[in-house]
Amino acid sequence: MKDKYLVVILVLLSMVSLFVGVHELNISNLLNGDTMQLEIIYLSRIPRLISIILSAVGMSISGVIMQQISNNKFVSPTTAATVDSAKLGVLISVMFFSTTTLTEKMIMAFIFSIIGTFIFMKVLRKIKYKNAVFIPLVGIMIGNVISSITDFIAYKYNLVQNVNSFMQGNFSMIIKGNYELLFLTIPLLTVAYIYAYKFTVIGMGEDISKNLGLNFNKVVTIGMVIVALISSLVVITIGNIPFLGLVVPNIVSIYKGDNLSENISTTALVGAIFVLCCDVVGRLIIFPYEIPISVTVGSVGSIIFLWLIFRRNNNEK
Numbered sequence: 001m002k003d004k005y006l007v008v009i010l011v012l013l014s015m016v017s018l019f020v021g022v023h024e025l026n027i028s029n030l031l032n033g034d035t036m037q038l039e040i041i042y043l044s045r046i047p048r049l050i051s052i053i054l055s056a057v058g059m060s061i062s063g064v065i066m067q068q069i070s071n072n073k074f075v076s077p078t079t080a081a082t083v084d085s086a087k088l089g090v091l092i093s094v095m096f097f098s099t100t101t102l103t104e105k106m107i108m109a110f111i112f113s114i115i116g117t118f119i120f121m122k123v124l125r126k127i128k129y130k131n132a133v134f135i136p137l138v139g140i141m142i143g144n145v146i147s148s149i150t151d152f153i154a155y156k157y158n159l160v161q162n163v164n165s166f167m168q169g170n171f172s173m174i175i176k177g178n179y180e181l182l183f184l185t186i187p188l189l190t191v192a193y194i195y196a197y198k199f200t201v202i203g204m205g206e207d208i209s210k211n212l213g214l215n216f217n218k219v220v221t222i223g224m225v226i227v228a229l230i231s232s233l234v235v236i237t238i239g240n241i242p243f244l245g246l247v248v249p250n251i252v253s254i255y256k257g258d259n260l261s262e263n264i265s266t267t268a269l270v271g272a273i274f275v276l277c278c279d280v281v282g283r284l285i286i287f288p289y290e291i292p293i294s295v296t297v298g299s300v301g302s303i304i305f306l307w308l309i310f311r312r313n314n315n316e317k
Contacts, residue, residue, distance in 0.1 A: 006269040013276040018045045022288045043176045051179045053272045058185040058230040060271025063245020068203035069223045072135045076245035077231045079136040084143035085116025086235045088150045109232035117224045169239035169294030196261040243301025
């Protein structure tokens with residue numbers, strides 16, 4: 001599907017998203033200047049829509065970058081210990097800062113997420129058996145160890161509820177004033193777009209990259225910093241959105257190949273459409289209540305992930 005059609009679908013879904021919610025909105029009332037409805041749009045619905053698009057695009061692009069720099073289709077921020085490390089960073093910030101701001105949480109989440117990602121990449125280089133499914137399992141195991149440390153510390157200091165509620169991906173609490181940090185993903189995505197060709201080249205392997213005159217370690221480091229920053233911003237603002245950075249790049253790759261410089265816009269659009277669909281369904285399925293985005297994306301994403309594994313096994317036979 002061409003990008004222009006995806007843009008049309010994204011615009012239509014965005015309009016649907018603006019008008020889905022507990023408070024019913026009417027176009028004629030909005031045009032007539034209904035103060036209450038204009039405030040709902042301005043203070044809640046537009047911030048929610050912007051946060052959905054930015055977080056979806058950010059995590060989708062982060063996923064495809066991780067897959068390129070690790071040369072593995074099943075690696076993403078959630079299977080490379082990045083998100084789990086960010087969770088530990090958030091906990092540490094809550095423990096050591098009496099009045100923790102979002103900026104402090106973001107800084108600590110970034111520091112720990114970049115450390116966790118570096119650990120994963122270091123372990124990855126030591127592994128000789130680089131099976132497509134085995135590598136993300138290693139990342140998941142490292143993430144589980146980090147998550148266990150986080151849970152232990154949280155239990156010890158009676159912060160379990162704070163951490164668990166903080167990590168559950170949810171757009172229902174997004175209003176004007178508490179989502180603006182997500183705008184920092186825009187310059188990060190711009191850098192990712194500029195480096196898209198280099199990420200594609202390093203996806204061919206270290207030897208080929210060096211033969212083509214590319215500084216392999218520098219590009220990998222830039223990729224990890226982008227992934228860690230975006231993941232931290234999404235985690236502290238929205239929470240964890242599982243499988244997003246894994247399934248979206250794989251779906252795009254199946255239909256358009258692995259050239260990131262050509263697919264990066266498509267990946268962004270498909271990611272935004274995917275999360276918008278899940279968000280609208282989550283708001284409607286038990287209306288007037290709402291299912292968290294981590295549940296809807298996680299449920300659909302896990303099914304797609306299993307399909308991708310079975311599809312790969314069938315293709316290898």
